[in-house]
Amino acid sequence: MGGVIMESNFLTAVFLPLALFIIMLGMGLGLTLDDFKRVLIEPKAVIVGLIAQLILLPIVGFGLATVFPLSPELAVGVTILAACPGGPTSNMISYLVKGNVALSITLTAISTLITVFTIPLVVNLSMQNFMGQGTALQLPFMTTVIQIAVITLIPISIGMVLHRYKPRLAATVEKSVKWLSLFFLALIIVGLLLKERANVPSFFLQVGWVTLTLNIVMMALGYGIATISGLDKPCAKSITVEVGIQNGTLAIAIASTPTLLNMPTMAIPAAIYSLIIFL
Template identity: 50%
Template sequence: MEANILTAVFLPLALVIIMLGMGLSLTPAHFRAIFVAPRPILVGLALQLVALPSLAWLLAWALQMPPALAVGLVLIAACPGGATSNLISHLARADAALSITLTALSSLVIIFSLPFVVNAASLFFMEAGQNVSLSVPKTILQIVVVTVIPVSIGMWLRSKSPERADRAERSVKVLSALFLALVIAGILVGERDNLLRFFMLVGVATLLLNLGSMLLGYVGGRLARLPVAQVRTVVIEVGIQNGTMAIAVATAPTLLNNSSMAIPAAIYSLIMFVSGAVLIAMGNRNTWTVAETP
């Protein structure tokens, strides 16, 4: 998977638009929720930021993946949920407010956690002299630019005019979805000759990671005795990752600059749309079996 203008320019731009749209839907109350009702938020963050990267690490080691692909698998697991998880939560009749809060908080935490997790994976899986590393200050700065700043601008706009923010949010969501679809379509067309090879390389690992992540969310939610809507949200947030961010980090010349590390994120993104559609169908058919608890 070669870096090109789509991955170097338009992919980060799509991420900025997506994060701006998220900011337009956020208020300070979403962040205060962690103090008012911390249990579902802490469960979701622990699963997403600790359990999921650990699962990816274990799968990469157990399947003896090539070093760059192993690091790429850990990379997609270390990224937060994205706007896609918020949309799926809404369509699956999950707790949309919890979804937005988890996405926003995890997006803030990974500013600091992602470079350390990826660098540790690189040291573990890659041979001496071949390992790559993320510059912590540079990574933090670039993630701040494409996530925190757009979210902050969106929140500021909402604070000034909630009505206009609501209208703008709908437009930005449509724009970001179309823009991201065009970018992904462009990448798929450009890599059409390699897609089968990519699936052969990482298909099993990414499928197991996606299914395993959702199982983690389900079991974790049940053990925490969360209400059914919140269990749905945790399953979605842990299983639906920000593939846009992972590909951008892997291919950016100033970050990892390793196109092979983007392959797991690209394939995972395709798989998670399928599993997301299944979760939406389950939510609308009320096939979840979690008992409602206060």
């Protein structure tokens, strides 16, 4: 037993921050300041995407976690996932479905900035709701903001600086970083599922449906809102992908990092989601 605990702590304390760092660094390597300025060029598309990502998604996540018969920990896990920004994978998928890749990158970048502040609020609210008022588990606002900023914004900034001053190096590194981050993410998911292996089948049955529903409902809503707002097809595709794909690694980190929630069970929805998402 001690060995398993030791391994899982090693996974969450060492591999998880490392994986997130690499994923975020990779994201930064492809970012320029223009990606942030796009808000001024395509304000409508960016605002529609952000409303879907930052307001609708947590509300739908909260609703689904309430409707489905989940244990309190898993219910909170679902809302943690819904509170997270778009994942870097969304940019790649936007490219594959011929979406507006620039918009996708901008939405991922800006939602990553904003969720640094919204995650602790959403997560604390959902913990009070699902785990009862008396729950001792709370994410201290400032400490959490700083921690999430450190694990997301710092590597993104390093990547951006490299991209700006060493573009050729950045382009070379970016390719290997993508594979490395996938490898680490796979390791973490396998580690989490191994640790909870006794419960995995029941978790899959419980959470699989919720995360799949979250995914489908949000993509339909994203597409619907984008279309109603009169955005073109590529923008609509990007918004659909963006709200459909969350940063599962960040959700796993918030749930299981010893200095944040330290509740690996809460990371299960994000781990299962990260597997389902590719389908």
